[in-house]
Amino acid sequence: MRAxxxxxxxxxxxxxxxxxxxxxxxxxxxxxxxxxxxGKSFEIELDGGDAAAAERLLxxxxxxxxxxxxxxxxxxxxxxxxxS
Amino acid sequence: xKCGVVVFPGSNCDHDVYHxxxxxLDQDAIFLWHQDEDLRDCELIVLPGGFSYGDYLRSGAxxxxxxxxxAVRRHAEAGGLVLGICNGFQILLEAGLLPGALxxxxxxxxxxxxxxxxxxxxxxxxxxxxxxxxxxxIPIAHADGNYQDRDEALDALEAAGQxxxxxxxxxxxxxxxxxxNGSARxxxxxxxxxxxxxxxxxxxxxxxxxxxxNTDGLALFSGLVGxxxxxxxxxxx
Numbered sequence: 357m358r359a360x361x362x363x364x365x366x367x368x369x370x371x372x373x374x375x376x377x378x379x380x381x382x383x384x385x386x387x388x389x390x391x392x393x394x395g396k397s398f399e400i401e402l403d404g405g406d407a408a409a410a411e412r413l414l415x416x417x418x419x420x421x422x423x424x425x426x427x428x429x430x431x432x433x434x435x436x437x438x439x440s
Numbered sequence: 441x442k443c444g445v446v447v448f449p450g451s452n453c454d455h456d457v458y459h460x461x462x463x464x465l466d467q468d469a470i471f472l473w474h475q476d477e478d479l480r481d482c483e484l485i486v487l488p489g490g491f492s493y494g495d496y497l498r499s500g501a502x503x504x505x506x507x508x509x510x511a512v513r514r515h516a517e518a519g520g521l522v523l524g525i526c527n528g529f530q531i532l533l534e535a536g537l538l539p540g541a542l543x544x545x546x547x548x549x550x551x552x553x554x555x556x557x558x559x560x561x562x563x564x565x566x567x568x569x570x571x572x573x574x575x576x577x578i579p580i581a582h583a584d585g586n587y588q589d590r591d592e593a594l595d596a597l598e599a600a601g602q603x604x605x606x607x608x609x610x611x612x613x614x615x616x617x618x619x620x621n622g623s624a625r626x627x628x629x630x631x632x633x634x635x636x637x638x639x640x641x642x643x644x645x646x647x648x649x650x651x652x653x654n655t656d657g658l659a660l661f662s663g664l665v666g667x668x669x670x671x672x673x674x675x676x677x
Contacts, residue, residue, distance in 0.1 A: 365543070368590065368591075369543065369588050370543065370546065370586070370588060370622060371543075372543070372544050372545065372546050372547070372548050372586070372622070373544060373548065376548055421497070421501065421505065422497070424498055424501070424534065424541050426533075426539075426540060426541040426588075426589060426590075427541040427543060427588055427589075
């Protein structure tokens, strides 16, 4: 089972990296960018193929280590297929 | 007072803190290793600055789950003194022993310079050596020192008097130009509700000896030593 956990700063929290990237996009000519949040993602391979169990485990991993819930939000996606 | 300085892989201010406690203040100081599960009867635990575990994931996030931190948590919950400086502050937040979080500096730069701090409380073991409202000059050196939390959490923190140090100008006034990292409400250091766990970004151990040209940080450590001795005296009497 493969999964991706995406972590990004909460909307109400100042995100200096996202702000700098936003400004850089405008500087090189991309108009109309409303907001940029800079986060990170983790690709995780798990033993077993039970989707519900995997989602529970990934949520627990996120809450315990991958995410700081004070300032970050996250999403979990299960990915199709085997790793290449 | 028996003091334990925790060494994580990547700590780099451990010897500075040890030196102040052991050689400047003549205390019984030892190093504790991140894999230790026993604090060996230390009354004060210091989590020093550095880049524990390379600051991978988030500053302090991996260290917060190391074996020694389970013992530090028990020590803190039993009312024991814990001081986290810089990376140590980041570890205490990631461990949930203090509220809030430290984000990358608003400037996105590593900032290394002296700052002015206003001492907001002088009734804690960490600050009995200062007077409330006193302005001290202490160096900072960090990339992730931007203290943030939800507005209602910040309001609660202020109402409970848990903000201990704030970045100010030399006159002791709040100013954007005096806030080196974008911290909400210019917060430089906070204490837990029990008053026994303090986290701060500035480095008092780097200004605690005449030879360093600044001794503004010494009162934090000497105050702690005095407070611990007074507590012991009261316990005996």
